[in-house]
Amino acid sequence: MFKKIASWFKRSSDLVVPFELPLDEEEIFKKSKIILQQLDEYITASELESENLSVQLDAILSEQDQIRTKLKELNKPNSWHERNLLLKLDRLVLHGSNLRQRIELFSQNIKVYLNLMSKVEDIRVMRLNGLDTERIQNIWLEFQHSLETYKEKIATEAVTETREGITSGATEERLLKLRQQVFGLPETGDSGRNQNEEDWEKEKRPVTPVATHPALDVAAREFKQLISNKKLESSKDLDDEFDDELDDEPDDDLDDEDGWDTSVKMAKRLEEG
Amino acid sequence: MYIDEGSVVIVVDVDQQLLAKYIGSTWTVKNVMTVHPLATALIHHPQYGDIVLPIRCLEVVPPADSPLAHDEFVRITKSYSREAYHSCRSELVGKTGKVRGFDTRNSHYFIRITNGDSGWFPIHCLVPLSFKGEKFYYPEQDVLLDKVKVRISKIRRTRFGNGQLLFINGNWIASTEVRSLS
Numbered sequence: 120m121f122k123k124i125a126s127w128f129k130r131s132s133d134l135v136v137p138f139e140l141p142l143d144e145e146e147i148f149k150k151s152k153i154i155l156q157q158l159d160e161y162i163t164a165s166e167l168e169s170e171n172l173s174v175q176l177d178a179i180l181s182e183q184d185q186i187r188t189k190l191k192e193l194n195k196p197n198s199w200h201e202r203n204l205l206l207k208l209d210r211l212v213l214h215g216s217n218l219r220q221r222i223e224l225f226s227q228n229i230k231v232y233l234n235l236m237s238k239v240e241d242i243r244v245m246r247l248n249g250l251d252t253e254r255i256q257n258i259w260l261e262f263q264h265s266l267e268t269y270k271e272k273i274a275t276e277a278v279t280e281t282r283e284g285i286t287s288g289a290t291e292e293r294l295l296k297l298r299q300q301v302f303g304l305p306e307t308g309d310s311g312r313n314q315n316e317e318d319w320e321k322e323k324r325p326v327t328p329v330a331t332h333p334a335l336d337v338a339a340r341e342f343k344q345l346i347s348n349k350k351l352e353s354s355k356d357l358d359d360e361f362d363d364e365l366d367d368e369p370d371d372d373l374d375d376e377d378g379w380d381t382s383v384k385m386a387k388r389l390e391e392g
Numbered sequence: 393m394y395i396d397e398g399s400v401v402i403v404v405d406v407d408q409q410l411l412a413k414y415i416g417s418t419w420t421v422k423n424v425m426t427v428h429p430l431a432t433a434l435i436h437h438p439q440y441g442d443i444v445l446p447i448r449c450l451e452v453v454p455p456a457d458s459p460l461a462h463d464e465f466v467r468i469t470k471s472y473s474r475e476a477y478h479s480c481r482s483e484l485v486g487k488t489g490k491v492r493g494f495d496t497r498n499s500h501y502f503i504r505i506t507n508g509d510s511g512w513f514p515i516h517c518l519v520p521l522s523f524k525g526e527k528f529y530y531p532e533q534d535v536l537l538d539k540v541k542v543r544i545s546k547i548r549r550t551r552f553g554n555g556q557l558l559f560i561n562g563n564w565i566a567s568t569e570v571r572s573l574s
Contacts, residue, residue, distance in 0.1 A: 152526070155552075156554040156568055158554075159550040159554035159555050160550050160567060161566065162550070162551055163551050163557055236552075
């Protein structure tokens with residue numbers, strides 16, 4: 120058992136590149152076949168592991184939901200049973216976040232391996248084409264530098280124990296876009312946040328009253344009065360029309376001039392006010 | 393040929409001209425009728441529905457976790473395997489063919505050679521041509537892992553065909569981490 124745990128620690132500690140990379144381009148060309156095989160095997164193993172962890176994570180998330188429902192149904196505030204459920208939920212949340220972090224690490228590692236594989240294959244092809252060895256060496260050195268930077272980044276994040284560095288905002292946005300593409304959901308914009316969150320923020324925002332002018336209030340009141348008068352007139356006119364039709368008399372014109380004059384007066388008042 | 397219920401099959405031939413458009417499509421076996429003089433299978437497709445076809449018109453696709461895929465090129469390396477306790481057609485050794493069927497009872501592959509000859513072989517007698525690694529390991533084979541003799545339960549091909557993953561003592565181990573006994 121101890122041996123198994125020790126081997127696991129050994130593997131997880133050198134998760135980024137699990138074997139010694141040759142420094143010389145000549146050596147890489149010689150060992151390219153075995154390097155490619157090792158990288159390919161680690162990619163497949165990481166994919167398998169990541170898949171298993173995802174299944175575990177889903178199970179944990181569903182268990183969390185079950186506990187939340189139980190807590191709601193329990194309705195025993197400050198009881199030991201409730202406390203126990205809360206403790207269990209807390210443990211599950213921690214376990215879930217650990218699994219999520221490990222899945223993201225595996226995903227990052229797969230990307231590094233893929234990049235490394237393509238570089239090794241590039242070197243092979245260049246050597247076969249008879250390209251300048253200095254140029255090939257430069258490419259290899261550039262890649263090693265980027266790999267070192269990545270290793271440092273991972274190490275720093277392990278110390279600070281933050282998840283933001285591993286999954287940056289850009290990655291999250293990209294994942295969200297991918298999800299929208301897969302499920303055919305409407306795009307939420309560049310912010311990458313949920314529509315529900317935005318709605319909630321809108322509701323939360325206090326409603327500020329619009330600044331008004333006394334002259335505008337008067338004008339609005341008069342306008343309302345005018346509309347109500349107009350409605351009354353139009354109803355009277357309709358009655359008249361109906362009577363006229365019955366009596367075969369010519370129609371009375373609907374007088375809009377009065378309304379037009381009032382609106383002109385209102386505009387003038389506004390200008391003065 | 394033995395076909396199990398739930399197997400995935402490919403239609404390679406038809407007994408009625410109307411069904412010719414289904415040749416090459418993948419179906420799932422719902423039921424097999426072997427009592428009939430001409431053994432037939434009721435197969436289902438999510439788009440086309442259900443049809444009944446003779447078993448000779450179908451080819452069984454190996455399951456997803458199988459090390460060899462349907463229609464894959466393989467080389468026959470031997471005619472007898474100690475692990476599978478099965479002897480095969482020795483005249484086909486050294487030839488190259490394609491995987492054209494699978495038997496779920498004993499996990500044997502039906503290999504058809506380019507000249508039309510064919511035979512059933514276990515995985516231990518075959519090597520996939522697309523494998524680019526140093527050595528191909530087989531299930532039930534004994535290997536050395538950290539100087540300890542262990543037995544491989546299952547094998548799995550890698551994404552780019554450069555290597556293998558070996559299922560040993562409940563863990564997937566890279567084939568570069570083990571040593572062959574032979």
